[in-house]
Amino acid sequence: MRRWPFALPAAVAAVGLAATLAAGFLIGRAGEVRERLEFETRAEAASDALADRMDTYMAVLRAGAGLFAASEAVSLEEFRAFAERVEVQARYPGVQGVGFSIRIPPGGAAAITARMRAAGSEDFTIRPTPGAGHNHAIVYLEPMDDRNRAAIGFNMHSNSVRREAMDRARDTGLPALTGKVRLVQEIHPEKQAGFLVYEPVYEGGAVPGTVAERRTRLTGYVYAPFRAGDLLHAVLPPEEAEGLDYAIYDGEPQVENLLHASSSGPPRGALVSTRALEIAGRPWTIVYWTPHAWAGPGHYTAMGVVLAGLAITGLLAVATLYQGRARLAAEREVEARRVAAARQRLLLDELNHRVKNTLATVQSIAAQSLRHGADVNSVRKTFEARLIALSEAHNLLTRDNWRGASLADLARTELEPYGGGRRGAHVFERTGSLASAQHRRRARHGVPRTRHQCDQVRGAVERIGPRRPDVEP
Known part of the structure; x- marks a missing residue:
């Protein structure tokens, strides 16, 4: 019962x-799952937007x-x-232009150079110089700005990455995407990684049925060069990609394969998702992440639930503690009242008993005084002395709440009417109840009940001295 006020609040706490912790964990976990789902949905939408945009560019090439x-x-x-009719840069932002690269037959470089200069490209030159094997040169590229003008005449088949695509x-007769390259259009200090998409053109227009025929009847490529940063800013503008950073890799996510990254990388604790995307036969890896460590609405909701739960738990624990203390105090008060009532009943019973005994003692004293009195005066004196001795005996017993009294003191008080002296006496250690019983028996019958008690009283009387002649025994 004493430990109850602390045990119950501790259990409540x-x-x-x-x-609270379980609810916070579950809510936080649910919020994290919801945020993860929303993040994955946005990443998937961004990948779809990029794939759709590339399909649109390839439709222009077709x-x-x-x-x-x-x-x-x-x-x-x-x-x-x-090119002007399709409004390449206006309708298809992110593409550097649309061009045509002609296949140079063996020994045909001079003729192509002469024809292009006659058409208005006076400084047309094929570079690098065609060598053995297949050679191609860019003859058309629109719009003709300073970047694209620098690419006219470039032999793209001389570069291994371009040659593979x-x-x-x-x-295959299908569009093909190159790996990561540095475009010849990068003539300004702000350079970006680039890539190209090729659409093959065959004699007669239709795609031949066999690989051998395709290689024989190839006349060139309609192609489009891309600056990766410009493309990604067009497909995923910052206002639409808010809260979503990304990095695009040509193949495996390695530094040397990086095409473009919107930031330096995911911070610690950020949500990260990776997507594999195939564009025109070339694998891309896109890594998305949140700009900051995850702390979405679900996170703050979980923290709020935990804080609120802790506050409510603390209030309940304190309220339970005070309630327990109040209950214990009430139980103690009830117990104290019960003990007090029992003590009061005991005292009343004892008082009733002692009143009866006292009346019986007074009756005995009166009878003894009348029996041995010679005249009224002696009876009165004897009766008064005995009553006073009885009163003094009661004072001795009540002095220690009826717990005990010295037998010598009790004997001296009781025998005072008989001896009157206050000389030394033996110290008889007896309980108050025994002394009181001795007095009641002596007062009621006139003599002690036992020889031992008589000897004790006689010893006390002898030490006190002779009795007073005016007091009747």
Whole structure:
């Protein structure tokens, strides 16, 4: 019972704390799952947007291949008109331009150079110089700005990364994406990683049925160069990609394969998701992450629940403690009242008993005084002395709450009417109840009940001295 006020609040605090932590964990976990789902949804939407945009660019390249299929020879003016009509940079932001790279047959470099200069490109030069094997040169590239002008005449097949994609497009008849390259258009200090997409063009327009025929009948490529940073800013503008950073890799997510990153990398504790994307036969890896360590609404909700739970648990524990203390105090008060009532009943019973005994003692004293008195005066004196001795005996017993009294003191008080002296007496140690019993028996019968008691009283009388002659025994 004494430990109850502390045990119950401790149990309430423990259960409340456990429930609060469990609720906070579950809510935080649910919030994290919800945030993770929203993050994954946004990452998937970004990947889909990039794939859709690349499909759109490749549709423009197929349209350009259709232009060459519909004409035996497409002039610079016709190609320029096509590019202006499709509004490449206005409708398809992120692409550097649309061009055509012609296949240079063995010994045909001089003829192509002469034809291009005659068409208006007076400084047209094929570079690097065509060597053995296949060679291709950029002859058209629109819009003709300072960046694209620097690419005219470039032999793209001389570069291994470009050559791999060109050969793949030639053999499959499908658009092909290159790996990470540095575009020849990068003539300004702010350089970016780049890549290109090739759409093969064959004699007769249709795609031949076999690889051998495709290699024989290839005339060139309609292609598009891309600056990776410009493309990603167009596909995922900052206002739409808020709360979502990313990095795009050509193949495996390694530093040397990085095409573009919106930030330096994911911070510690950020949500991270990786997507594999295939664009025109080339694998890309896109890593998305949150700009900051995860602390979404669910996180703050969980913290709020934990704090509120701790506060409520503390209040309940304190209230339970005070309630327990109040209950214990009430039980103690009830117990104290019960003890007091029992003590009062005991005292009343004892008082009733002692009143009866006292009346019986007074009756005995009166009878003894009348029996041995010679006249009224002697009876009165004897009766008064005995009453006073009885009163003094009661004073001795009540002095220690009836717990005990010295037998010598009691004997001296009782025998005072008989001896009157206050000389030394033996110290008789007896309980108050025995002394009181001795007095009541002596007062009632006139003599002690036992020889031992008589000897004790006689010893006390002898020490006190002779009795007073005016007091009747």
